[in-house]
Amino acid sequence: MEAIVLQILNGLDKGSAYALIALGLTLIFGTLGVVNFAHGALFMIGAFCAVTLSRILTLSHTIIDDTQKDFLGNPLKVEVPYVHDLFGQTTGDAIIDWAVPLSILFAMPIMILIGIVMERGLIRHFYNRPHADQILVTFGLAIVLQEIIKYYFGANPIPTPAPAAFKGSFDFGAMLGFEPNRIIYPYWRIIYFSFAALVVGGVFAFLQFTTFGMVVRAGMADRETVQLLGIDIDRRFTLMFGLAAAVAGLAGVMYTPINAPNYHMGMDFLVLSFVVVVVGGMGSLPGAVLAGFLLGILESFASMREVLNILPGINQIIIYLVAIVILLTRPRGLMGRKGVMED
Amino acid sequence: MLGLKKSDSRLLLLVAGITLLAPFILNPFPEGSELAQFNAGYPDLMQRFVIFGIFAIGFNILFGLTGYLSFGHAAFLGVGSYAAIWMMKLLTMNIIPAIILSVIVAGLFSLLVGWISLRRSGIYFSILTLAFAQMSYSLAYSVLTPITGGETGLQPKGSDPRILDAALVNGTTPKANLFGLQMGSSFDLTLGSWVFTFNTGFYIAAVIMLISFYLAIRIFRSPFGMMLRAVKSNQNRMNYTGLNSKPYTLAAFVISGMYAGLAGGLMVAMDTQAGPERMFWTASGEVVLMTILGGAGTLIGPVLGAGVIKYMENILSKINSDILHGWFAFLPDGLENLIVNVLYPFIGKGWHLTLGILFMLVVIYLPGGLVEGAQRINRLFKSKSQNDSKAKPEPAE
Numbered sequence: 001m002e003a004i005v006l007q008i009l010n011g012l013d014k015g016s017a018y019a020l021i022a023l024g025l026t027l028i029f030g031t032l033g034v035v036n037f038a039h040g041a042l043f044m045i046g047a048f049c050a051v052t053l054s055r056i057l058t059l060s061h062t063i064i065d066d067t068q069k070d071f072l073g074n075p076l077k078v079e080v081p082y083v084h085d086l087f088g089q090t091t092g093d094a095i096i097d098w099a100v101p102l103s104i105l106f107a108m109p110i111m112i113l114i115g116i117v118m119e120r121g122l123i124r125h126f127y128n129r130p131h132a133d134q135i136l137v138t139f140g141l142a143i144v145l146q147e148i149i150k151y152y153f154g155a156n157p158i159p160t161p162a163p164a165a166f167k168g169s170f171d172f173g174a175m176l177g178f179e180p181n182r183i184i185y186p187y188w189r190i191i192y193f194s195f196a197a198l199v200v201g202g203v204f205a206f207l208q209f210t211t212f213g214m215v216v217r218a219g220m221a222d223r224e225t226v227q228l229l230g231i232d233i234d235r236r237f238t239l240m241f242g243l244a245a246a247v248a249g250l251a252g253v254m255y256t257p258i259n260a261p262n263y264h265m266g267m268d269f270l271v272l273s274f275v276v277v278v279v280g281g282m283g284s285l286p287g288a289v290l291a292g293f294l295l296g297i298l299e300s301f302a303s304m305r306e307v308l309n310i311l312p313g314i315n316q317i318i319i320y321l322v323a324i325v326i327l328l329t330r331p332r333g334l335m336g337r338k339g340v341m342e343d
Numbered sequence: 344m345l346g347l348k349k350s351d352s353r354l355l356l357l358v359a360g361i362t363l364l365a366p367f368i369l370n371p372f373p374e375g376s377e378l379a380q381f382n383a384g385y386p387d388l389m390q391r392f393v394i395f396g397i398f399a400i401g402f403n404i405l406f407g408l409t410g411y412l413s414f415g416h417a418a419f420l421g422v423g424s425y426a427a428i429w430m431m432k433l434l435t436m437n438i439i440p441a442i443i444l445s446v447i448v449a450g451l452f453s454l455l456v457g458w459i460s461l462r463r464s465g466i467y468f469s470i471l472t473l474a475f476a477q478m479s480y481s482l483a484y485s486v487l488t489p490i491t492g493g494e495t496g497l498q499p500k501g502s503d504p505r506i507l508d509a510a511l512v513n514g515t516t517p518k519a520n521l522f523g524l525q526m527g528s529s530f531d532l533t534l535g536s537w538v539f540t541f542n543t544g545f546y547i548a549a550v551i552m553l554i555s556f557y558l559a560i561r562i563f564r565s566p567f568g569m570m571l572r573a574v575k576s577n578q579n580r581m582n583y584t585g586l587n588s589k590p591y592t593l594a595a596f597v598i599s600g601m602y603a604g605l606a607g608g609l610m611v612a613m614d615t616q617a618g619p620e621r622m623f624w625t626a627s628g629e630v631v632l633m634t635i636l637g638g639a640g641t642l643i644g645p646v647l648g649a650g651v652i653k654y655m656e657n658i659l660s661k662i663n664s665d666i667l668h669g670w671f672a673f674l675p676d677g678l679e680n681l682i683v684n685v686l687y688p689f690i691g692k693g694w695h696l697t698l699g700i701l702f703m704l705v706v707i708y709l710p711g712g713l714v715e716g717a718q719r720i721n722r723l724f725k726s727k728s729q730n731d732s733k734a735k736p737e738p739a740e
Contacts, residue, residue, distance in 0.1 A: 135466070143695060143702070317481050
């Protein structure tokens with residue numbers, strides 16, 4: 001029982017990342033009908049937004065501190081971040097410490113802007129081209145974005161820690177009435193999961209309860225009719241692309257403390273996210289989220305020692321195996337709509 | 344010639360000429376000169392040109408003709424490599440059994456993968472092939488370590504059984520050969536300050552590539568090739584005429600898988616090692632890049648694309664900022680630094696960026712790849728020289 005709870009918890013954080021990326025992919029596919037291979041790159045750019053912000057916050061200048069002496073008795077040169085000058089020592093330190101959560105505010109406009117520029121500048125010209133061309137051009141774009149990031153940030157992972165308040169682990173077992181210290185779970189992963197749930201909920205609420213969302217849903221169902229009603233659906237779809245980019249970017253921002261970002265993290269996640277989208281059903285938003293969490297949890301169950309003893313190596317291939325089985329038995333995916341890319 | 348139309352045999356002869364004279368063509372700059380770093384005529388790179396040429400030719404038979412975009416072709420290359428290396432470990436260092444087995448094993452594996460994946464088309468097919476390739480990669484890395492050597496890969500060792508070869512003298516490393524002719528052996532021809540290297544392995548691979556190229560032409564021009572094109576242009580219409588397209592697409596898939604296996608076997612023949620990284624999905628992506636860049640669906644395109652990408656990978660990536668400063672030294676300092684700073688992200692370690700941009704430009708503006716670009720330029724010159732105002736007939740849809 002404990003092991004099962006633990007594995008479910010372990011699967012949740014990876015599942016959250018899958019779900020968020022798959023949600024963005026599905027938003028783009030459902031609205032614009034484009035298969036976006038550059039979506040992983042957006043996830044990665046989000047993560048590097050967090051890196052950039054924490055670098056900006058720690059920008060510092062040197063002052064000579066007369067109160068401290070080095071071993072020769074000379075006054076010590078001290079690096080002082082500019083935020084100390086602006087907000088004072090304690091607040092400044094707190095701001096630096098909270099760089100990752102603050103990056104959400106920083107990354108949001110950037111990601112929306114990147115998404116809109118991408119759609120207006122490139123993807124728009126590919127609506128009437130075959131899916132293969134869309135895959136190829138976004139694949140090329142992913143390579144370009146990845147290389148730009150590599151050029152500026154280098155090839156090595158850049159550790160970006162979570163705020164000190166969230167370091168350490170939470171004894172989840174004790175809360176559920178198990179023995180203490182058997183089921184422990186890092187705080188940041190709880191945050192990540194809650195954040196993912198919040199974003200997913202926000203996106204769904206936005207689509208379900210706002211006029212804008214209603215129009216977008218109408219456009220997803222029948223683009224032509226909506227256009228005939230005199231609604232500029234293209235502009236709304238562009239904004240949805242921006243939103244999808246922001247979702248991927250935020251998933252990236254919050255993932256930085258779990259895994260130090262490097263330039264190819266996007267591609268690593270992208271391949272799996274595509275599998276997730278296909279399993280969930282192309283074009284189905286709930287399907288994408290459900291499949292994301294399911295596959296994340298499944299992957300974590302497959303890496304249990306008891307399972308590995310029976311089926312060695314299953315943890316590496318379980319997701320692909322599930323995808324193959326689903327695609328062959330239920331081509332529409334778990335919750336795919338009828339008639340959407342069903343060939 | 345050989346059952347080919349005149350234009351095709353001219354193309355084949357052209358390719359044969361270029362390939363066989365490659366040591367001359369790729370080494371246009373004298374040794375020791377400033378430009379010698381652009382010489383690509385060293386054996387290792389020339390071998391890679393033709394081997395990836397074979398890989399891309401095979402991929403093109405699937406993607407270029409049927410339009411099925413496989414994102415997992417590197418798996419067949421990897422499987423072929425492993426088959427070849429095991430043949431070298433168990434039977435003989437002669438490359439012939441190794442290559443034959445690699446083609447057979449890759450063919451069988453692609454039959455299995457194709458049989459399952461071809462039940463779907465479009466993006467689903469791409470994802471399925473990708474899933475299979477990633478699975479093979481992960482398994483080769485972890486569980487199948489006894490067969491694949493895991494992370495370190497496989498190399499022939501002195502202690503391997505090698506039934507057909509005589510036992511090796513202790514301490515000598517086994518070398519791949521063709522009836523005693525070693526792959527690594529080469530002959531240097533020095534003409535003035537030029538040095539041309541003729542490498543056995545390259546010529547063996549080149550001859551095999553020419554044979555595969557010839558076969559590809561025959562497939563392209565055959566009724567079978569016509570069927571594959573029909574699948575690409577309108578599969579529904581084909582089904583309505585009462586034809587089952589599956590055997591054709593599956594045959595194309597297996598053929599291209601066998602080409603990939605052949606390329607894998609040849610790779611092992613040249614460098615006698617095999618590792619799982621050859622199956623990683625970026626390797627599959629690379630052959631997609633090659634084929635599209637050169638021109639999918641054209642005969643010469645994939646070879647061209649393979650050449651361009653491998654040239655960039657090996658030559659462009661070697662240029663560093665010092666070399667750039669050397670080139671622009673004649674300019675005033677400020678301008679020199681500016682140009683070097685602008686160019687630097689695109690060369691050296693950043694060659695992938697150039698590749699990505701080039702690839703995007705090709706997909707956006709030249710869907711037919713570099714071949715289409717060449718055709719357009721050709722047409723431009725022709726229409727200028729003839730100066731005819733005849734309206735070009737639009738091709739019928």
